[in-house]
Amino acid sequence: MENTFLLGTIDWVIILIYFVFVLGIGWALKKYMKDATAFLEAGRSLPAWVTGLAFISANLGALEVIGMAASGAKYGMMTVHFYWIGAIPAMIFLAIFMMPFYYGSKARSVPEYLKLRFDEKTRGFNAFAFAIMTVFSSGISMYALALLAQVILPLKIDWNILGLSIGEFDFYLVISAMIVLVYMVLGGLTSAIYNEVLQFFLIVIGFAPLVFIGLSDIGGWEGLKANLSENMLHTWKITGSPEDNLVGVEWFGVLMGLGFVLSFGYWCTNFLVVQRAMAAGSMSAARKTPLIGALPKMVLPALVIIPGMIALALSNMDLLDLPLKEGTMETDYDKVIPVLLLRYMPVGVLGLGLTALMASFMSGMAGNVSAFNTVFTYDIYQSYINPNQSDHHYLRVGRWTTVVGVLVSIMTAYVARSFNNVMDFLQLIFAFVNAPLFAAFLLGMFWKRTTGHAAFWGLIGGTIAAAFSHGLSLPAGASVGVKGGYFGVIHTYPSEMAQNWWTAIFAFSTALVITFVITMLTKRTKTDQELKGLVYSLTPRVQDDSRYWYQKPEFLAVIVAVIAIVLSIIYW
């Protein structure tokens, strides 16, 4: 393959050392895995800086690094909306208002909170949807890793084992899956979290030289600005009307769609990230988790978005040919990071950059598997299949769930490889299920009257609304099918992002209205006493045990908010 990197021995040594440490962490944790709580909830004992870094690192895995660099090249500075407006307000809200319920209620998962607050069917719906979603996401992550490894690691494989022909793709897929499997079975959630912290530092230290050299090459920030069009250099200034920016969304869509519905829906209700905060050692640490994560989150765009912009600027200066999708004239933006690594990194740091990339994929996989474990063991197995067993029994089930989760992920990776559309379609359905979830949480946490029936039908109704809104619209240039329009096209959006954001807004609003109306029509089933610790007005305010005022979550929240606002003004 012509894109193959020329790896030296030293690069291989770096990659191997990383694998040794990843497995070593799992092995060192094995002796602490004595009960299900230790395995599935990290014993609720981790310090805030560890859970905080894992909180953003779990999200930094998967396709985030590649995808954000691609968006940087396509849309420019507007991509930082995914960080500043699309994450920070939600993380602050989670820390200050929602964490006291999640952590204080002693729920072991997000679905379990839904059961305590609403009823069994709401929990069941969420648990099954989430469990399926996480295995598939983990499979997609593995598929992307194997694809990338196949392109960048020069190791030709053509084996025949028991009649099966094994190529590079199979080799990398199985090796990476087995590494994740081993460290997860050994050390459970703690292992996943520790490796996410390791991965976070690897990404920062591995990509920083790339950004430094790349920026120097085009003449620094000023050089970058000089070689990109004006509408790629602003965040808010260009959102006066959809025509002014490349995404095709005006400020209201950004603020409501991304900044409110999608961002709060993801950061505040997705168990993948919330689980990290719930693993913290105290209420104070749990509340500080998203805030400590928010500090590096705000500067991550420099490492993941700027490389995309550098690649585009280089291409505008005729210094770089952007890679094309195989067999087409379309630019393959997903390859900009590997292309830049190849261009600037000599043997040595090249291995480091590649290790960082692989680490991000593996931890994306592990994050999903760890969330799947907990939800499957507690919310599906213990609730519906085999309740009232000993703790030791559930520890064993947790371990086996890891094995099954990884195996199903491998299968999913092959499905993703053979039927690309099936994956797009599944991701679409998950998006439909996710969008209305925050409506149920918002009403449930702040209005004690909200009933279980209302939440359940709100979720169903919101999901259907999302499907309709998506099915009746199409992004410009796309054809009817998985991109929308399957119920007939009555509206065309300028971009897929615009379509996603507006679909989320419709789904959320529908869920909110349905939940409100049904609540008014149904009788309350939970008494004030039962809702204590689950609803804002019935829960005593948390007394933070920090010694000094500057250690309190509220103070940290103000710092985070101020930095986010200052950054938004500077890059207006």
Place this chain on the structure above:
Amino acid sequence: MGLDIKIPIGLMFGILGVILTIHGIVTGGNTEMYEQSLGYNINLWSGLFMIAFGGFMLLTSTLVRKRPKK
């Protein structure tokens, strides 16, 4: 959890840092190789930074600092 994550992080970045630093010193005279990174000996600098970072992690870990007794 009984394992302080700072220990593996410190060890790993320390080892990788030493490897990159030595690699940087050995290949330092090879201007052709570093043309790619605009003449910066990026291996040496990254290596030194990683040694410093790894060292900081180890120094603040429970290996060096005694754990406060509860």
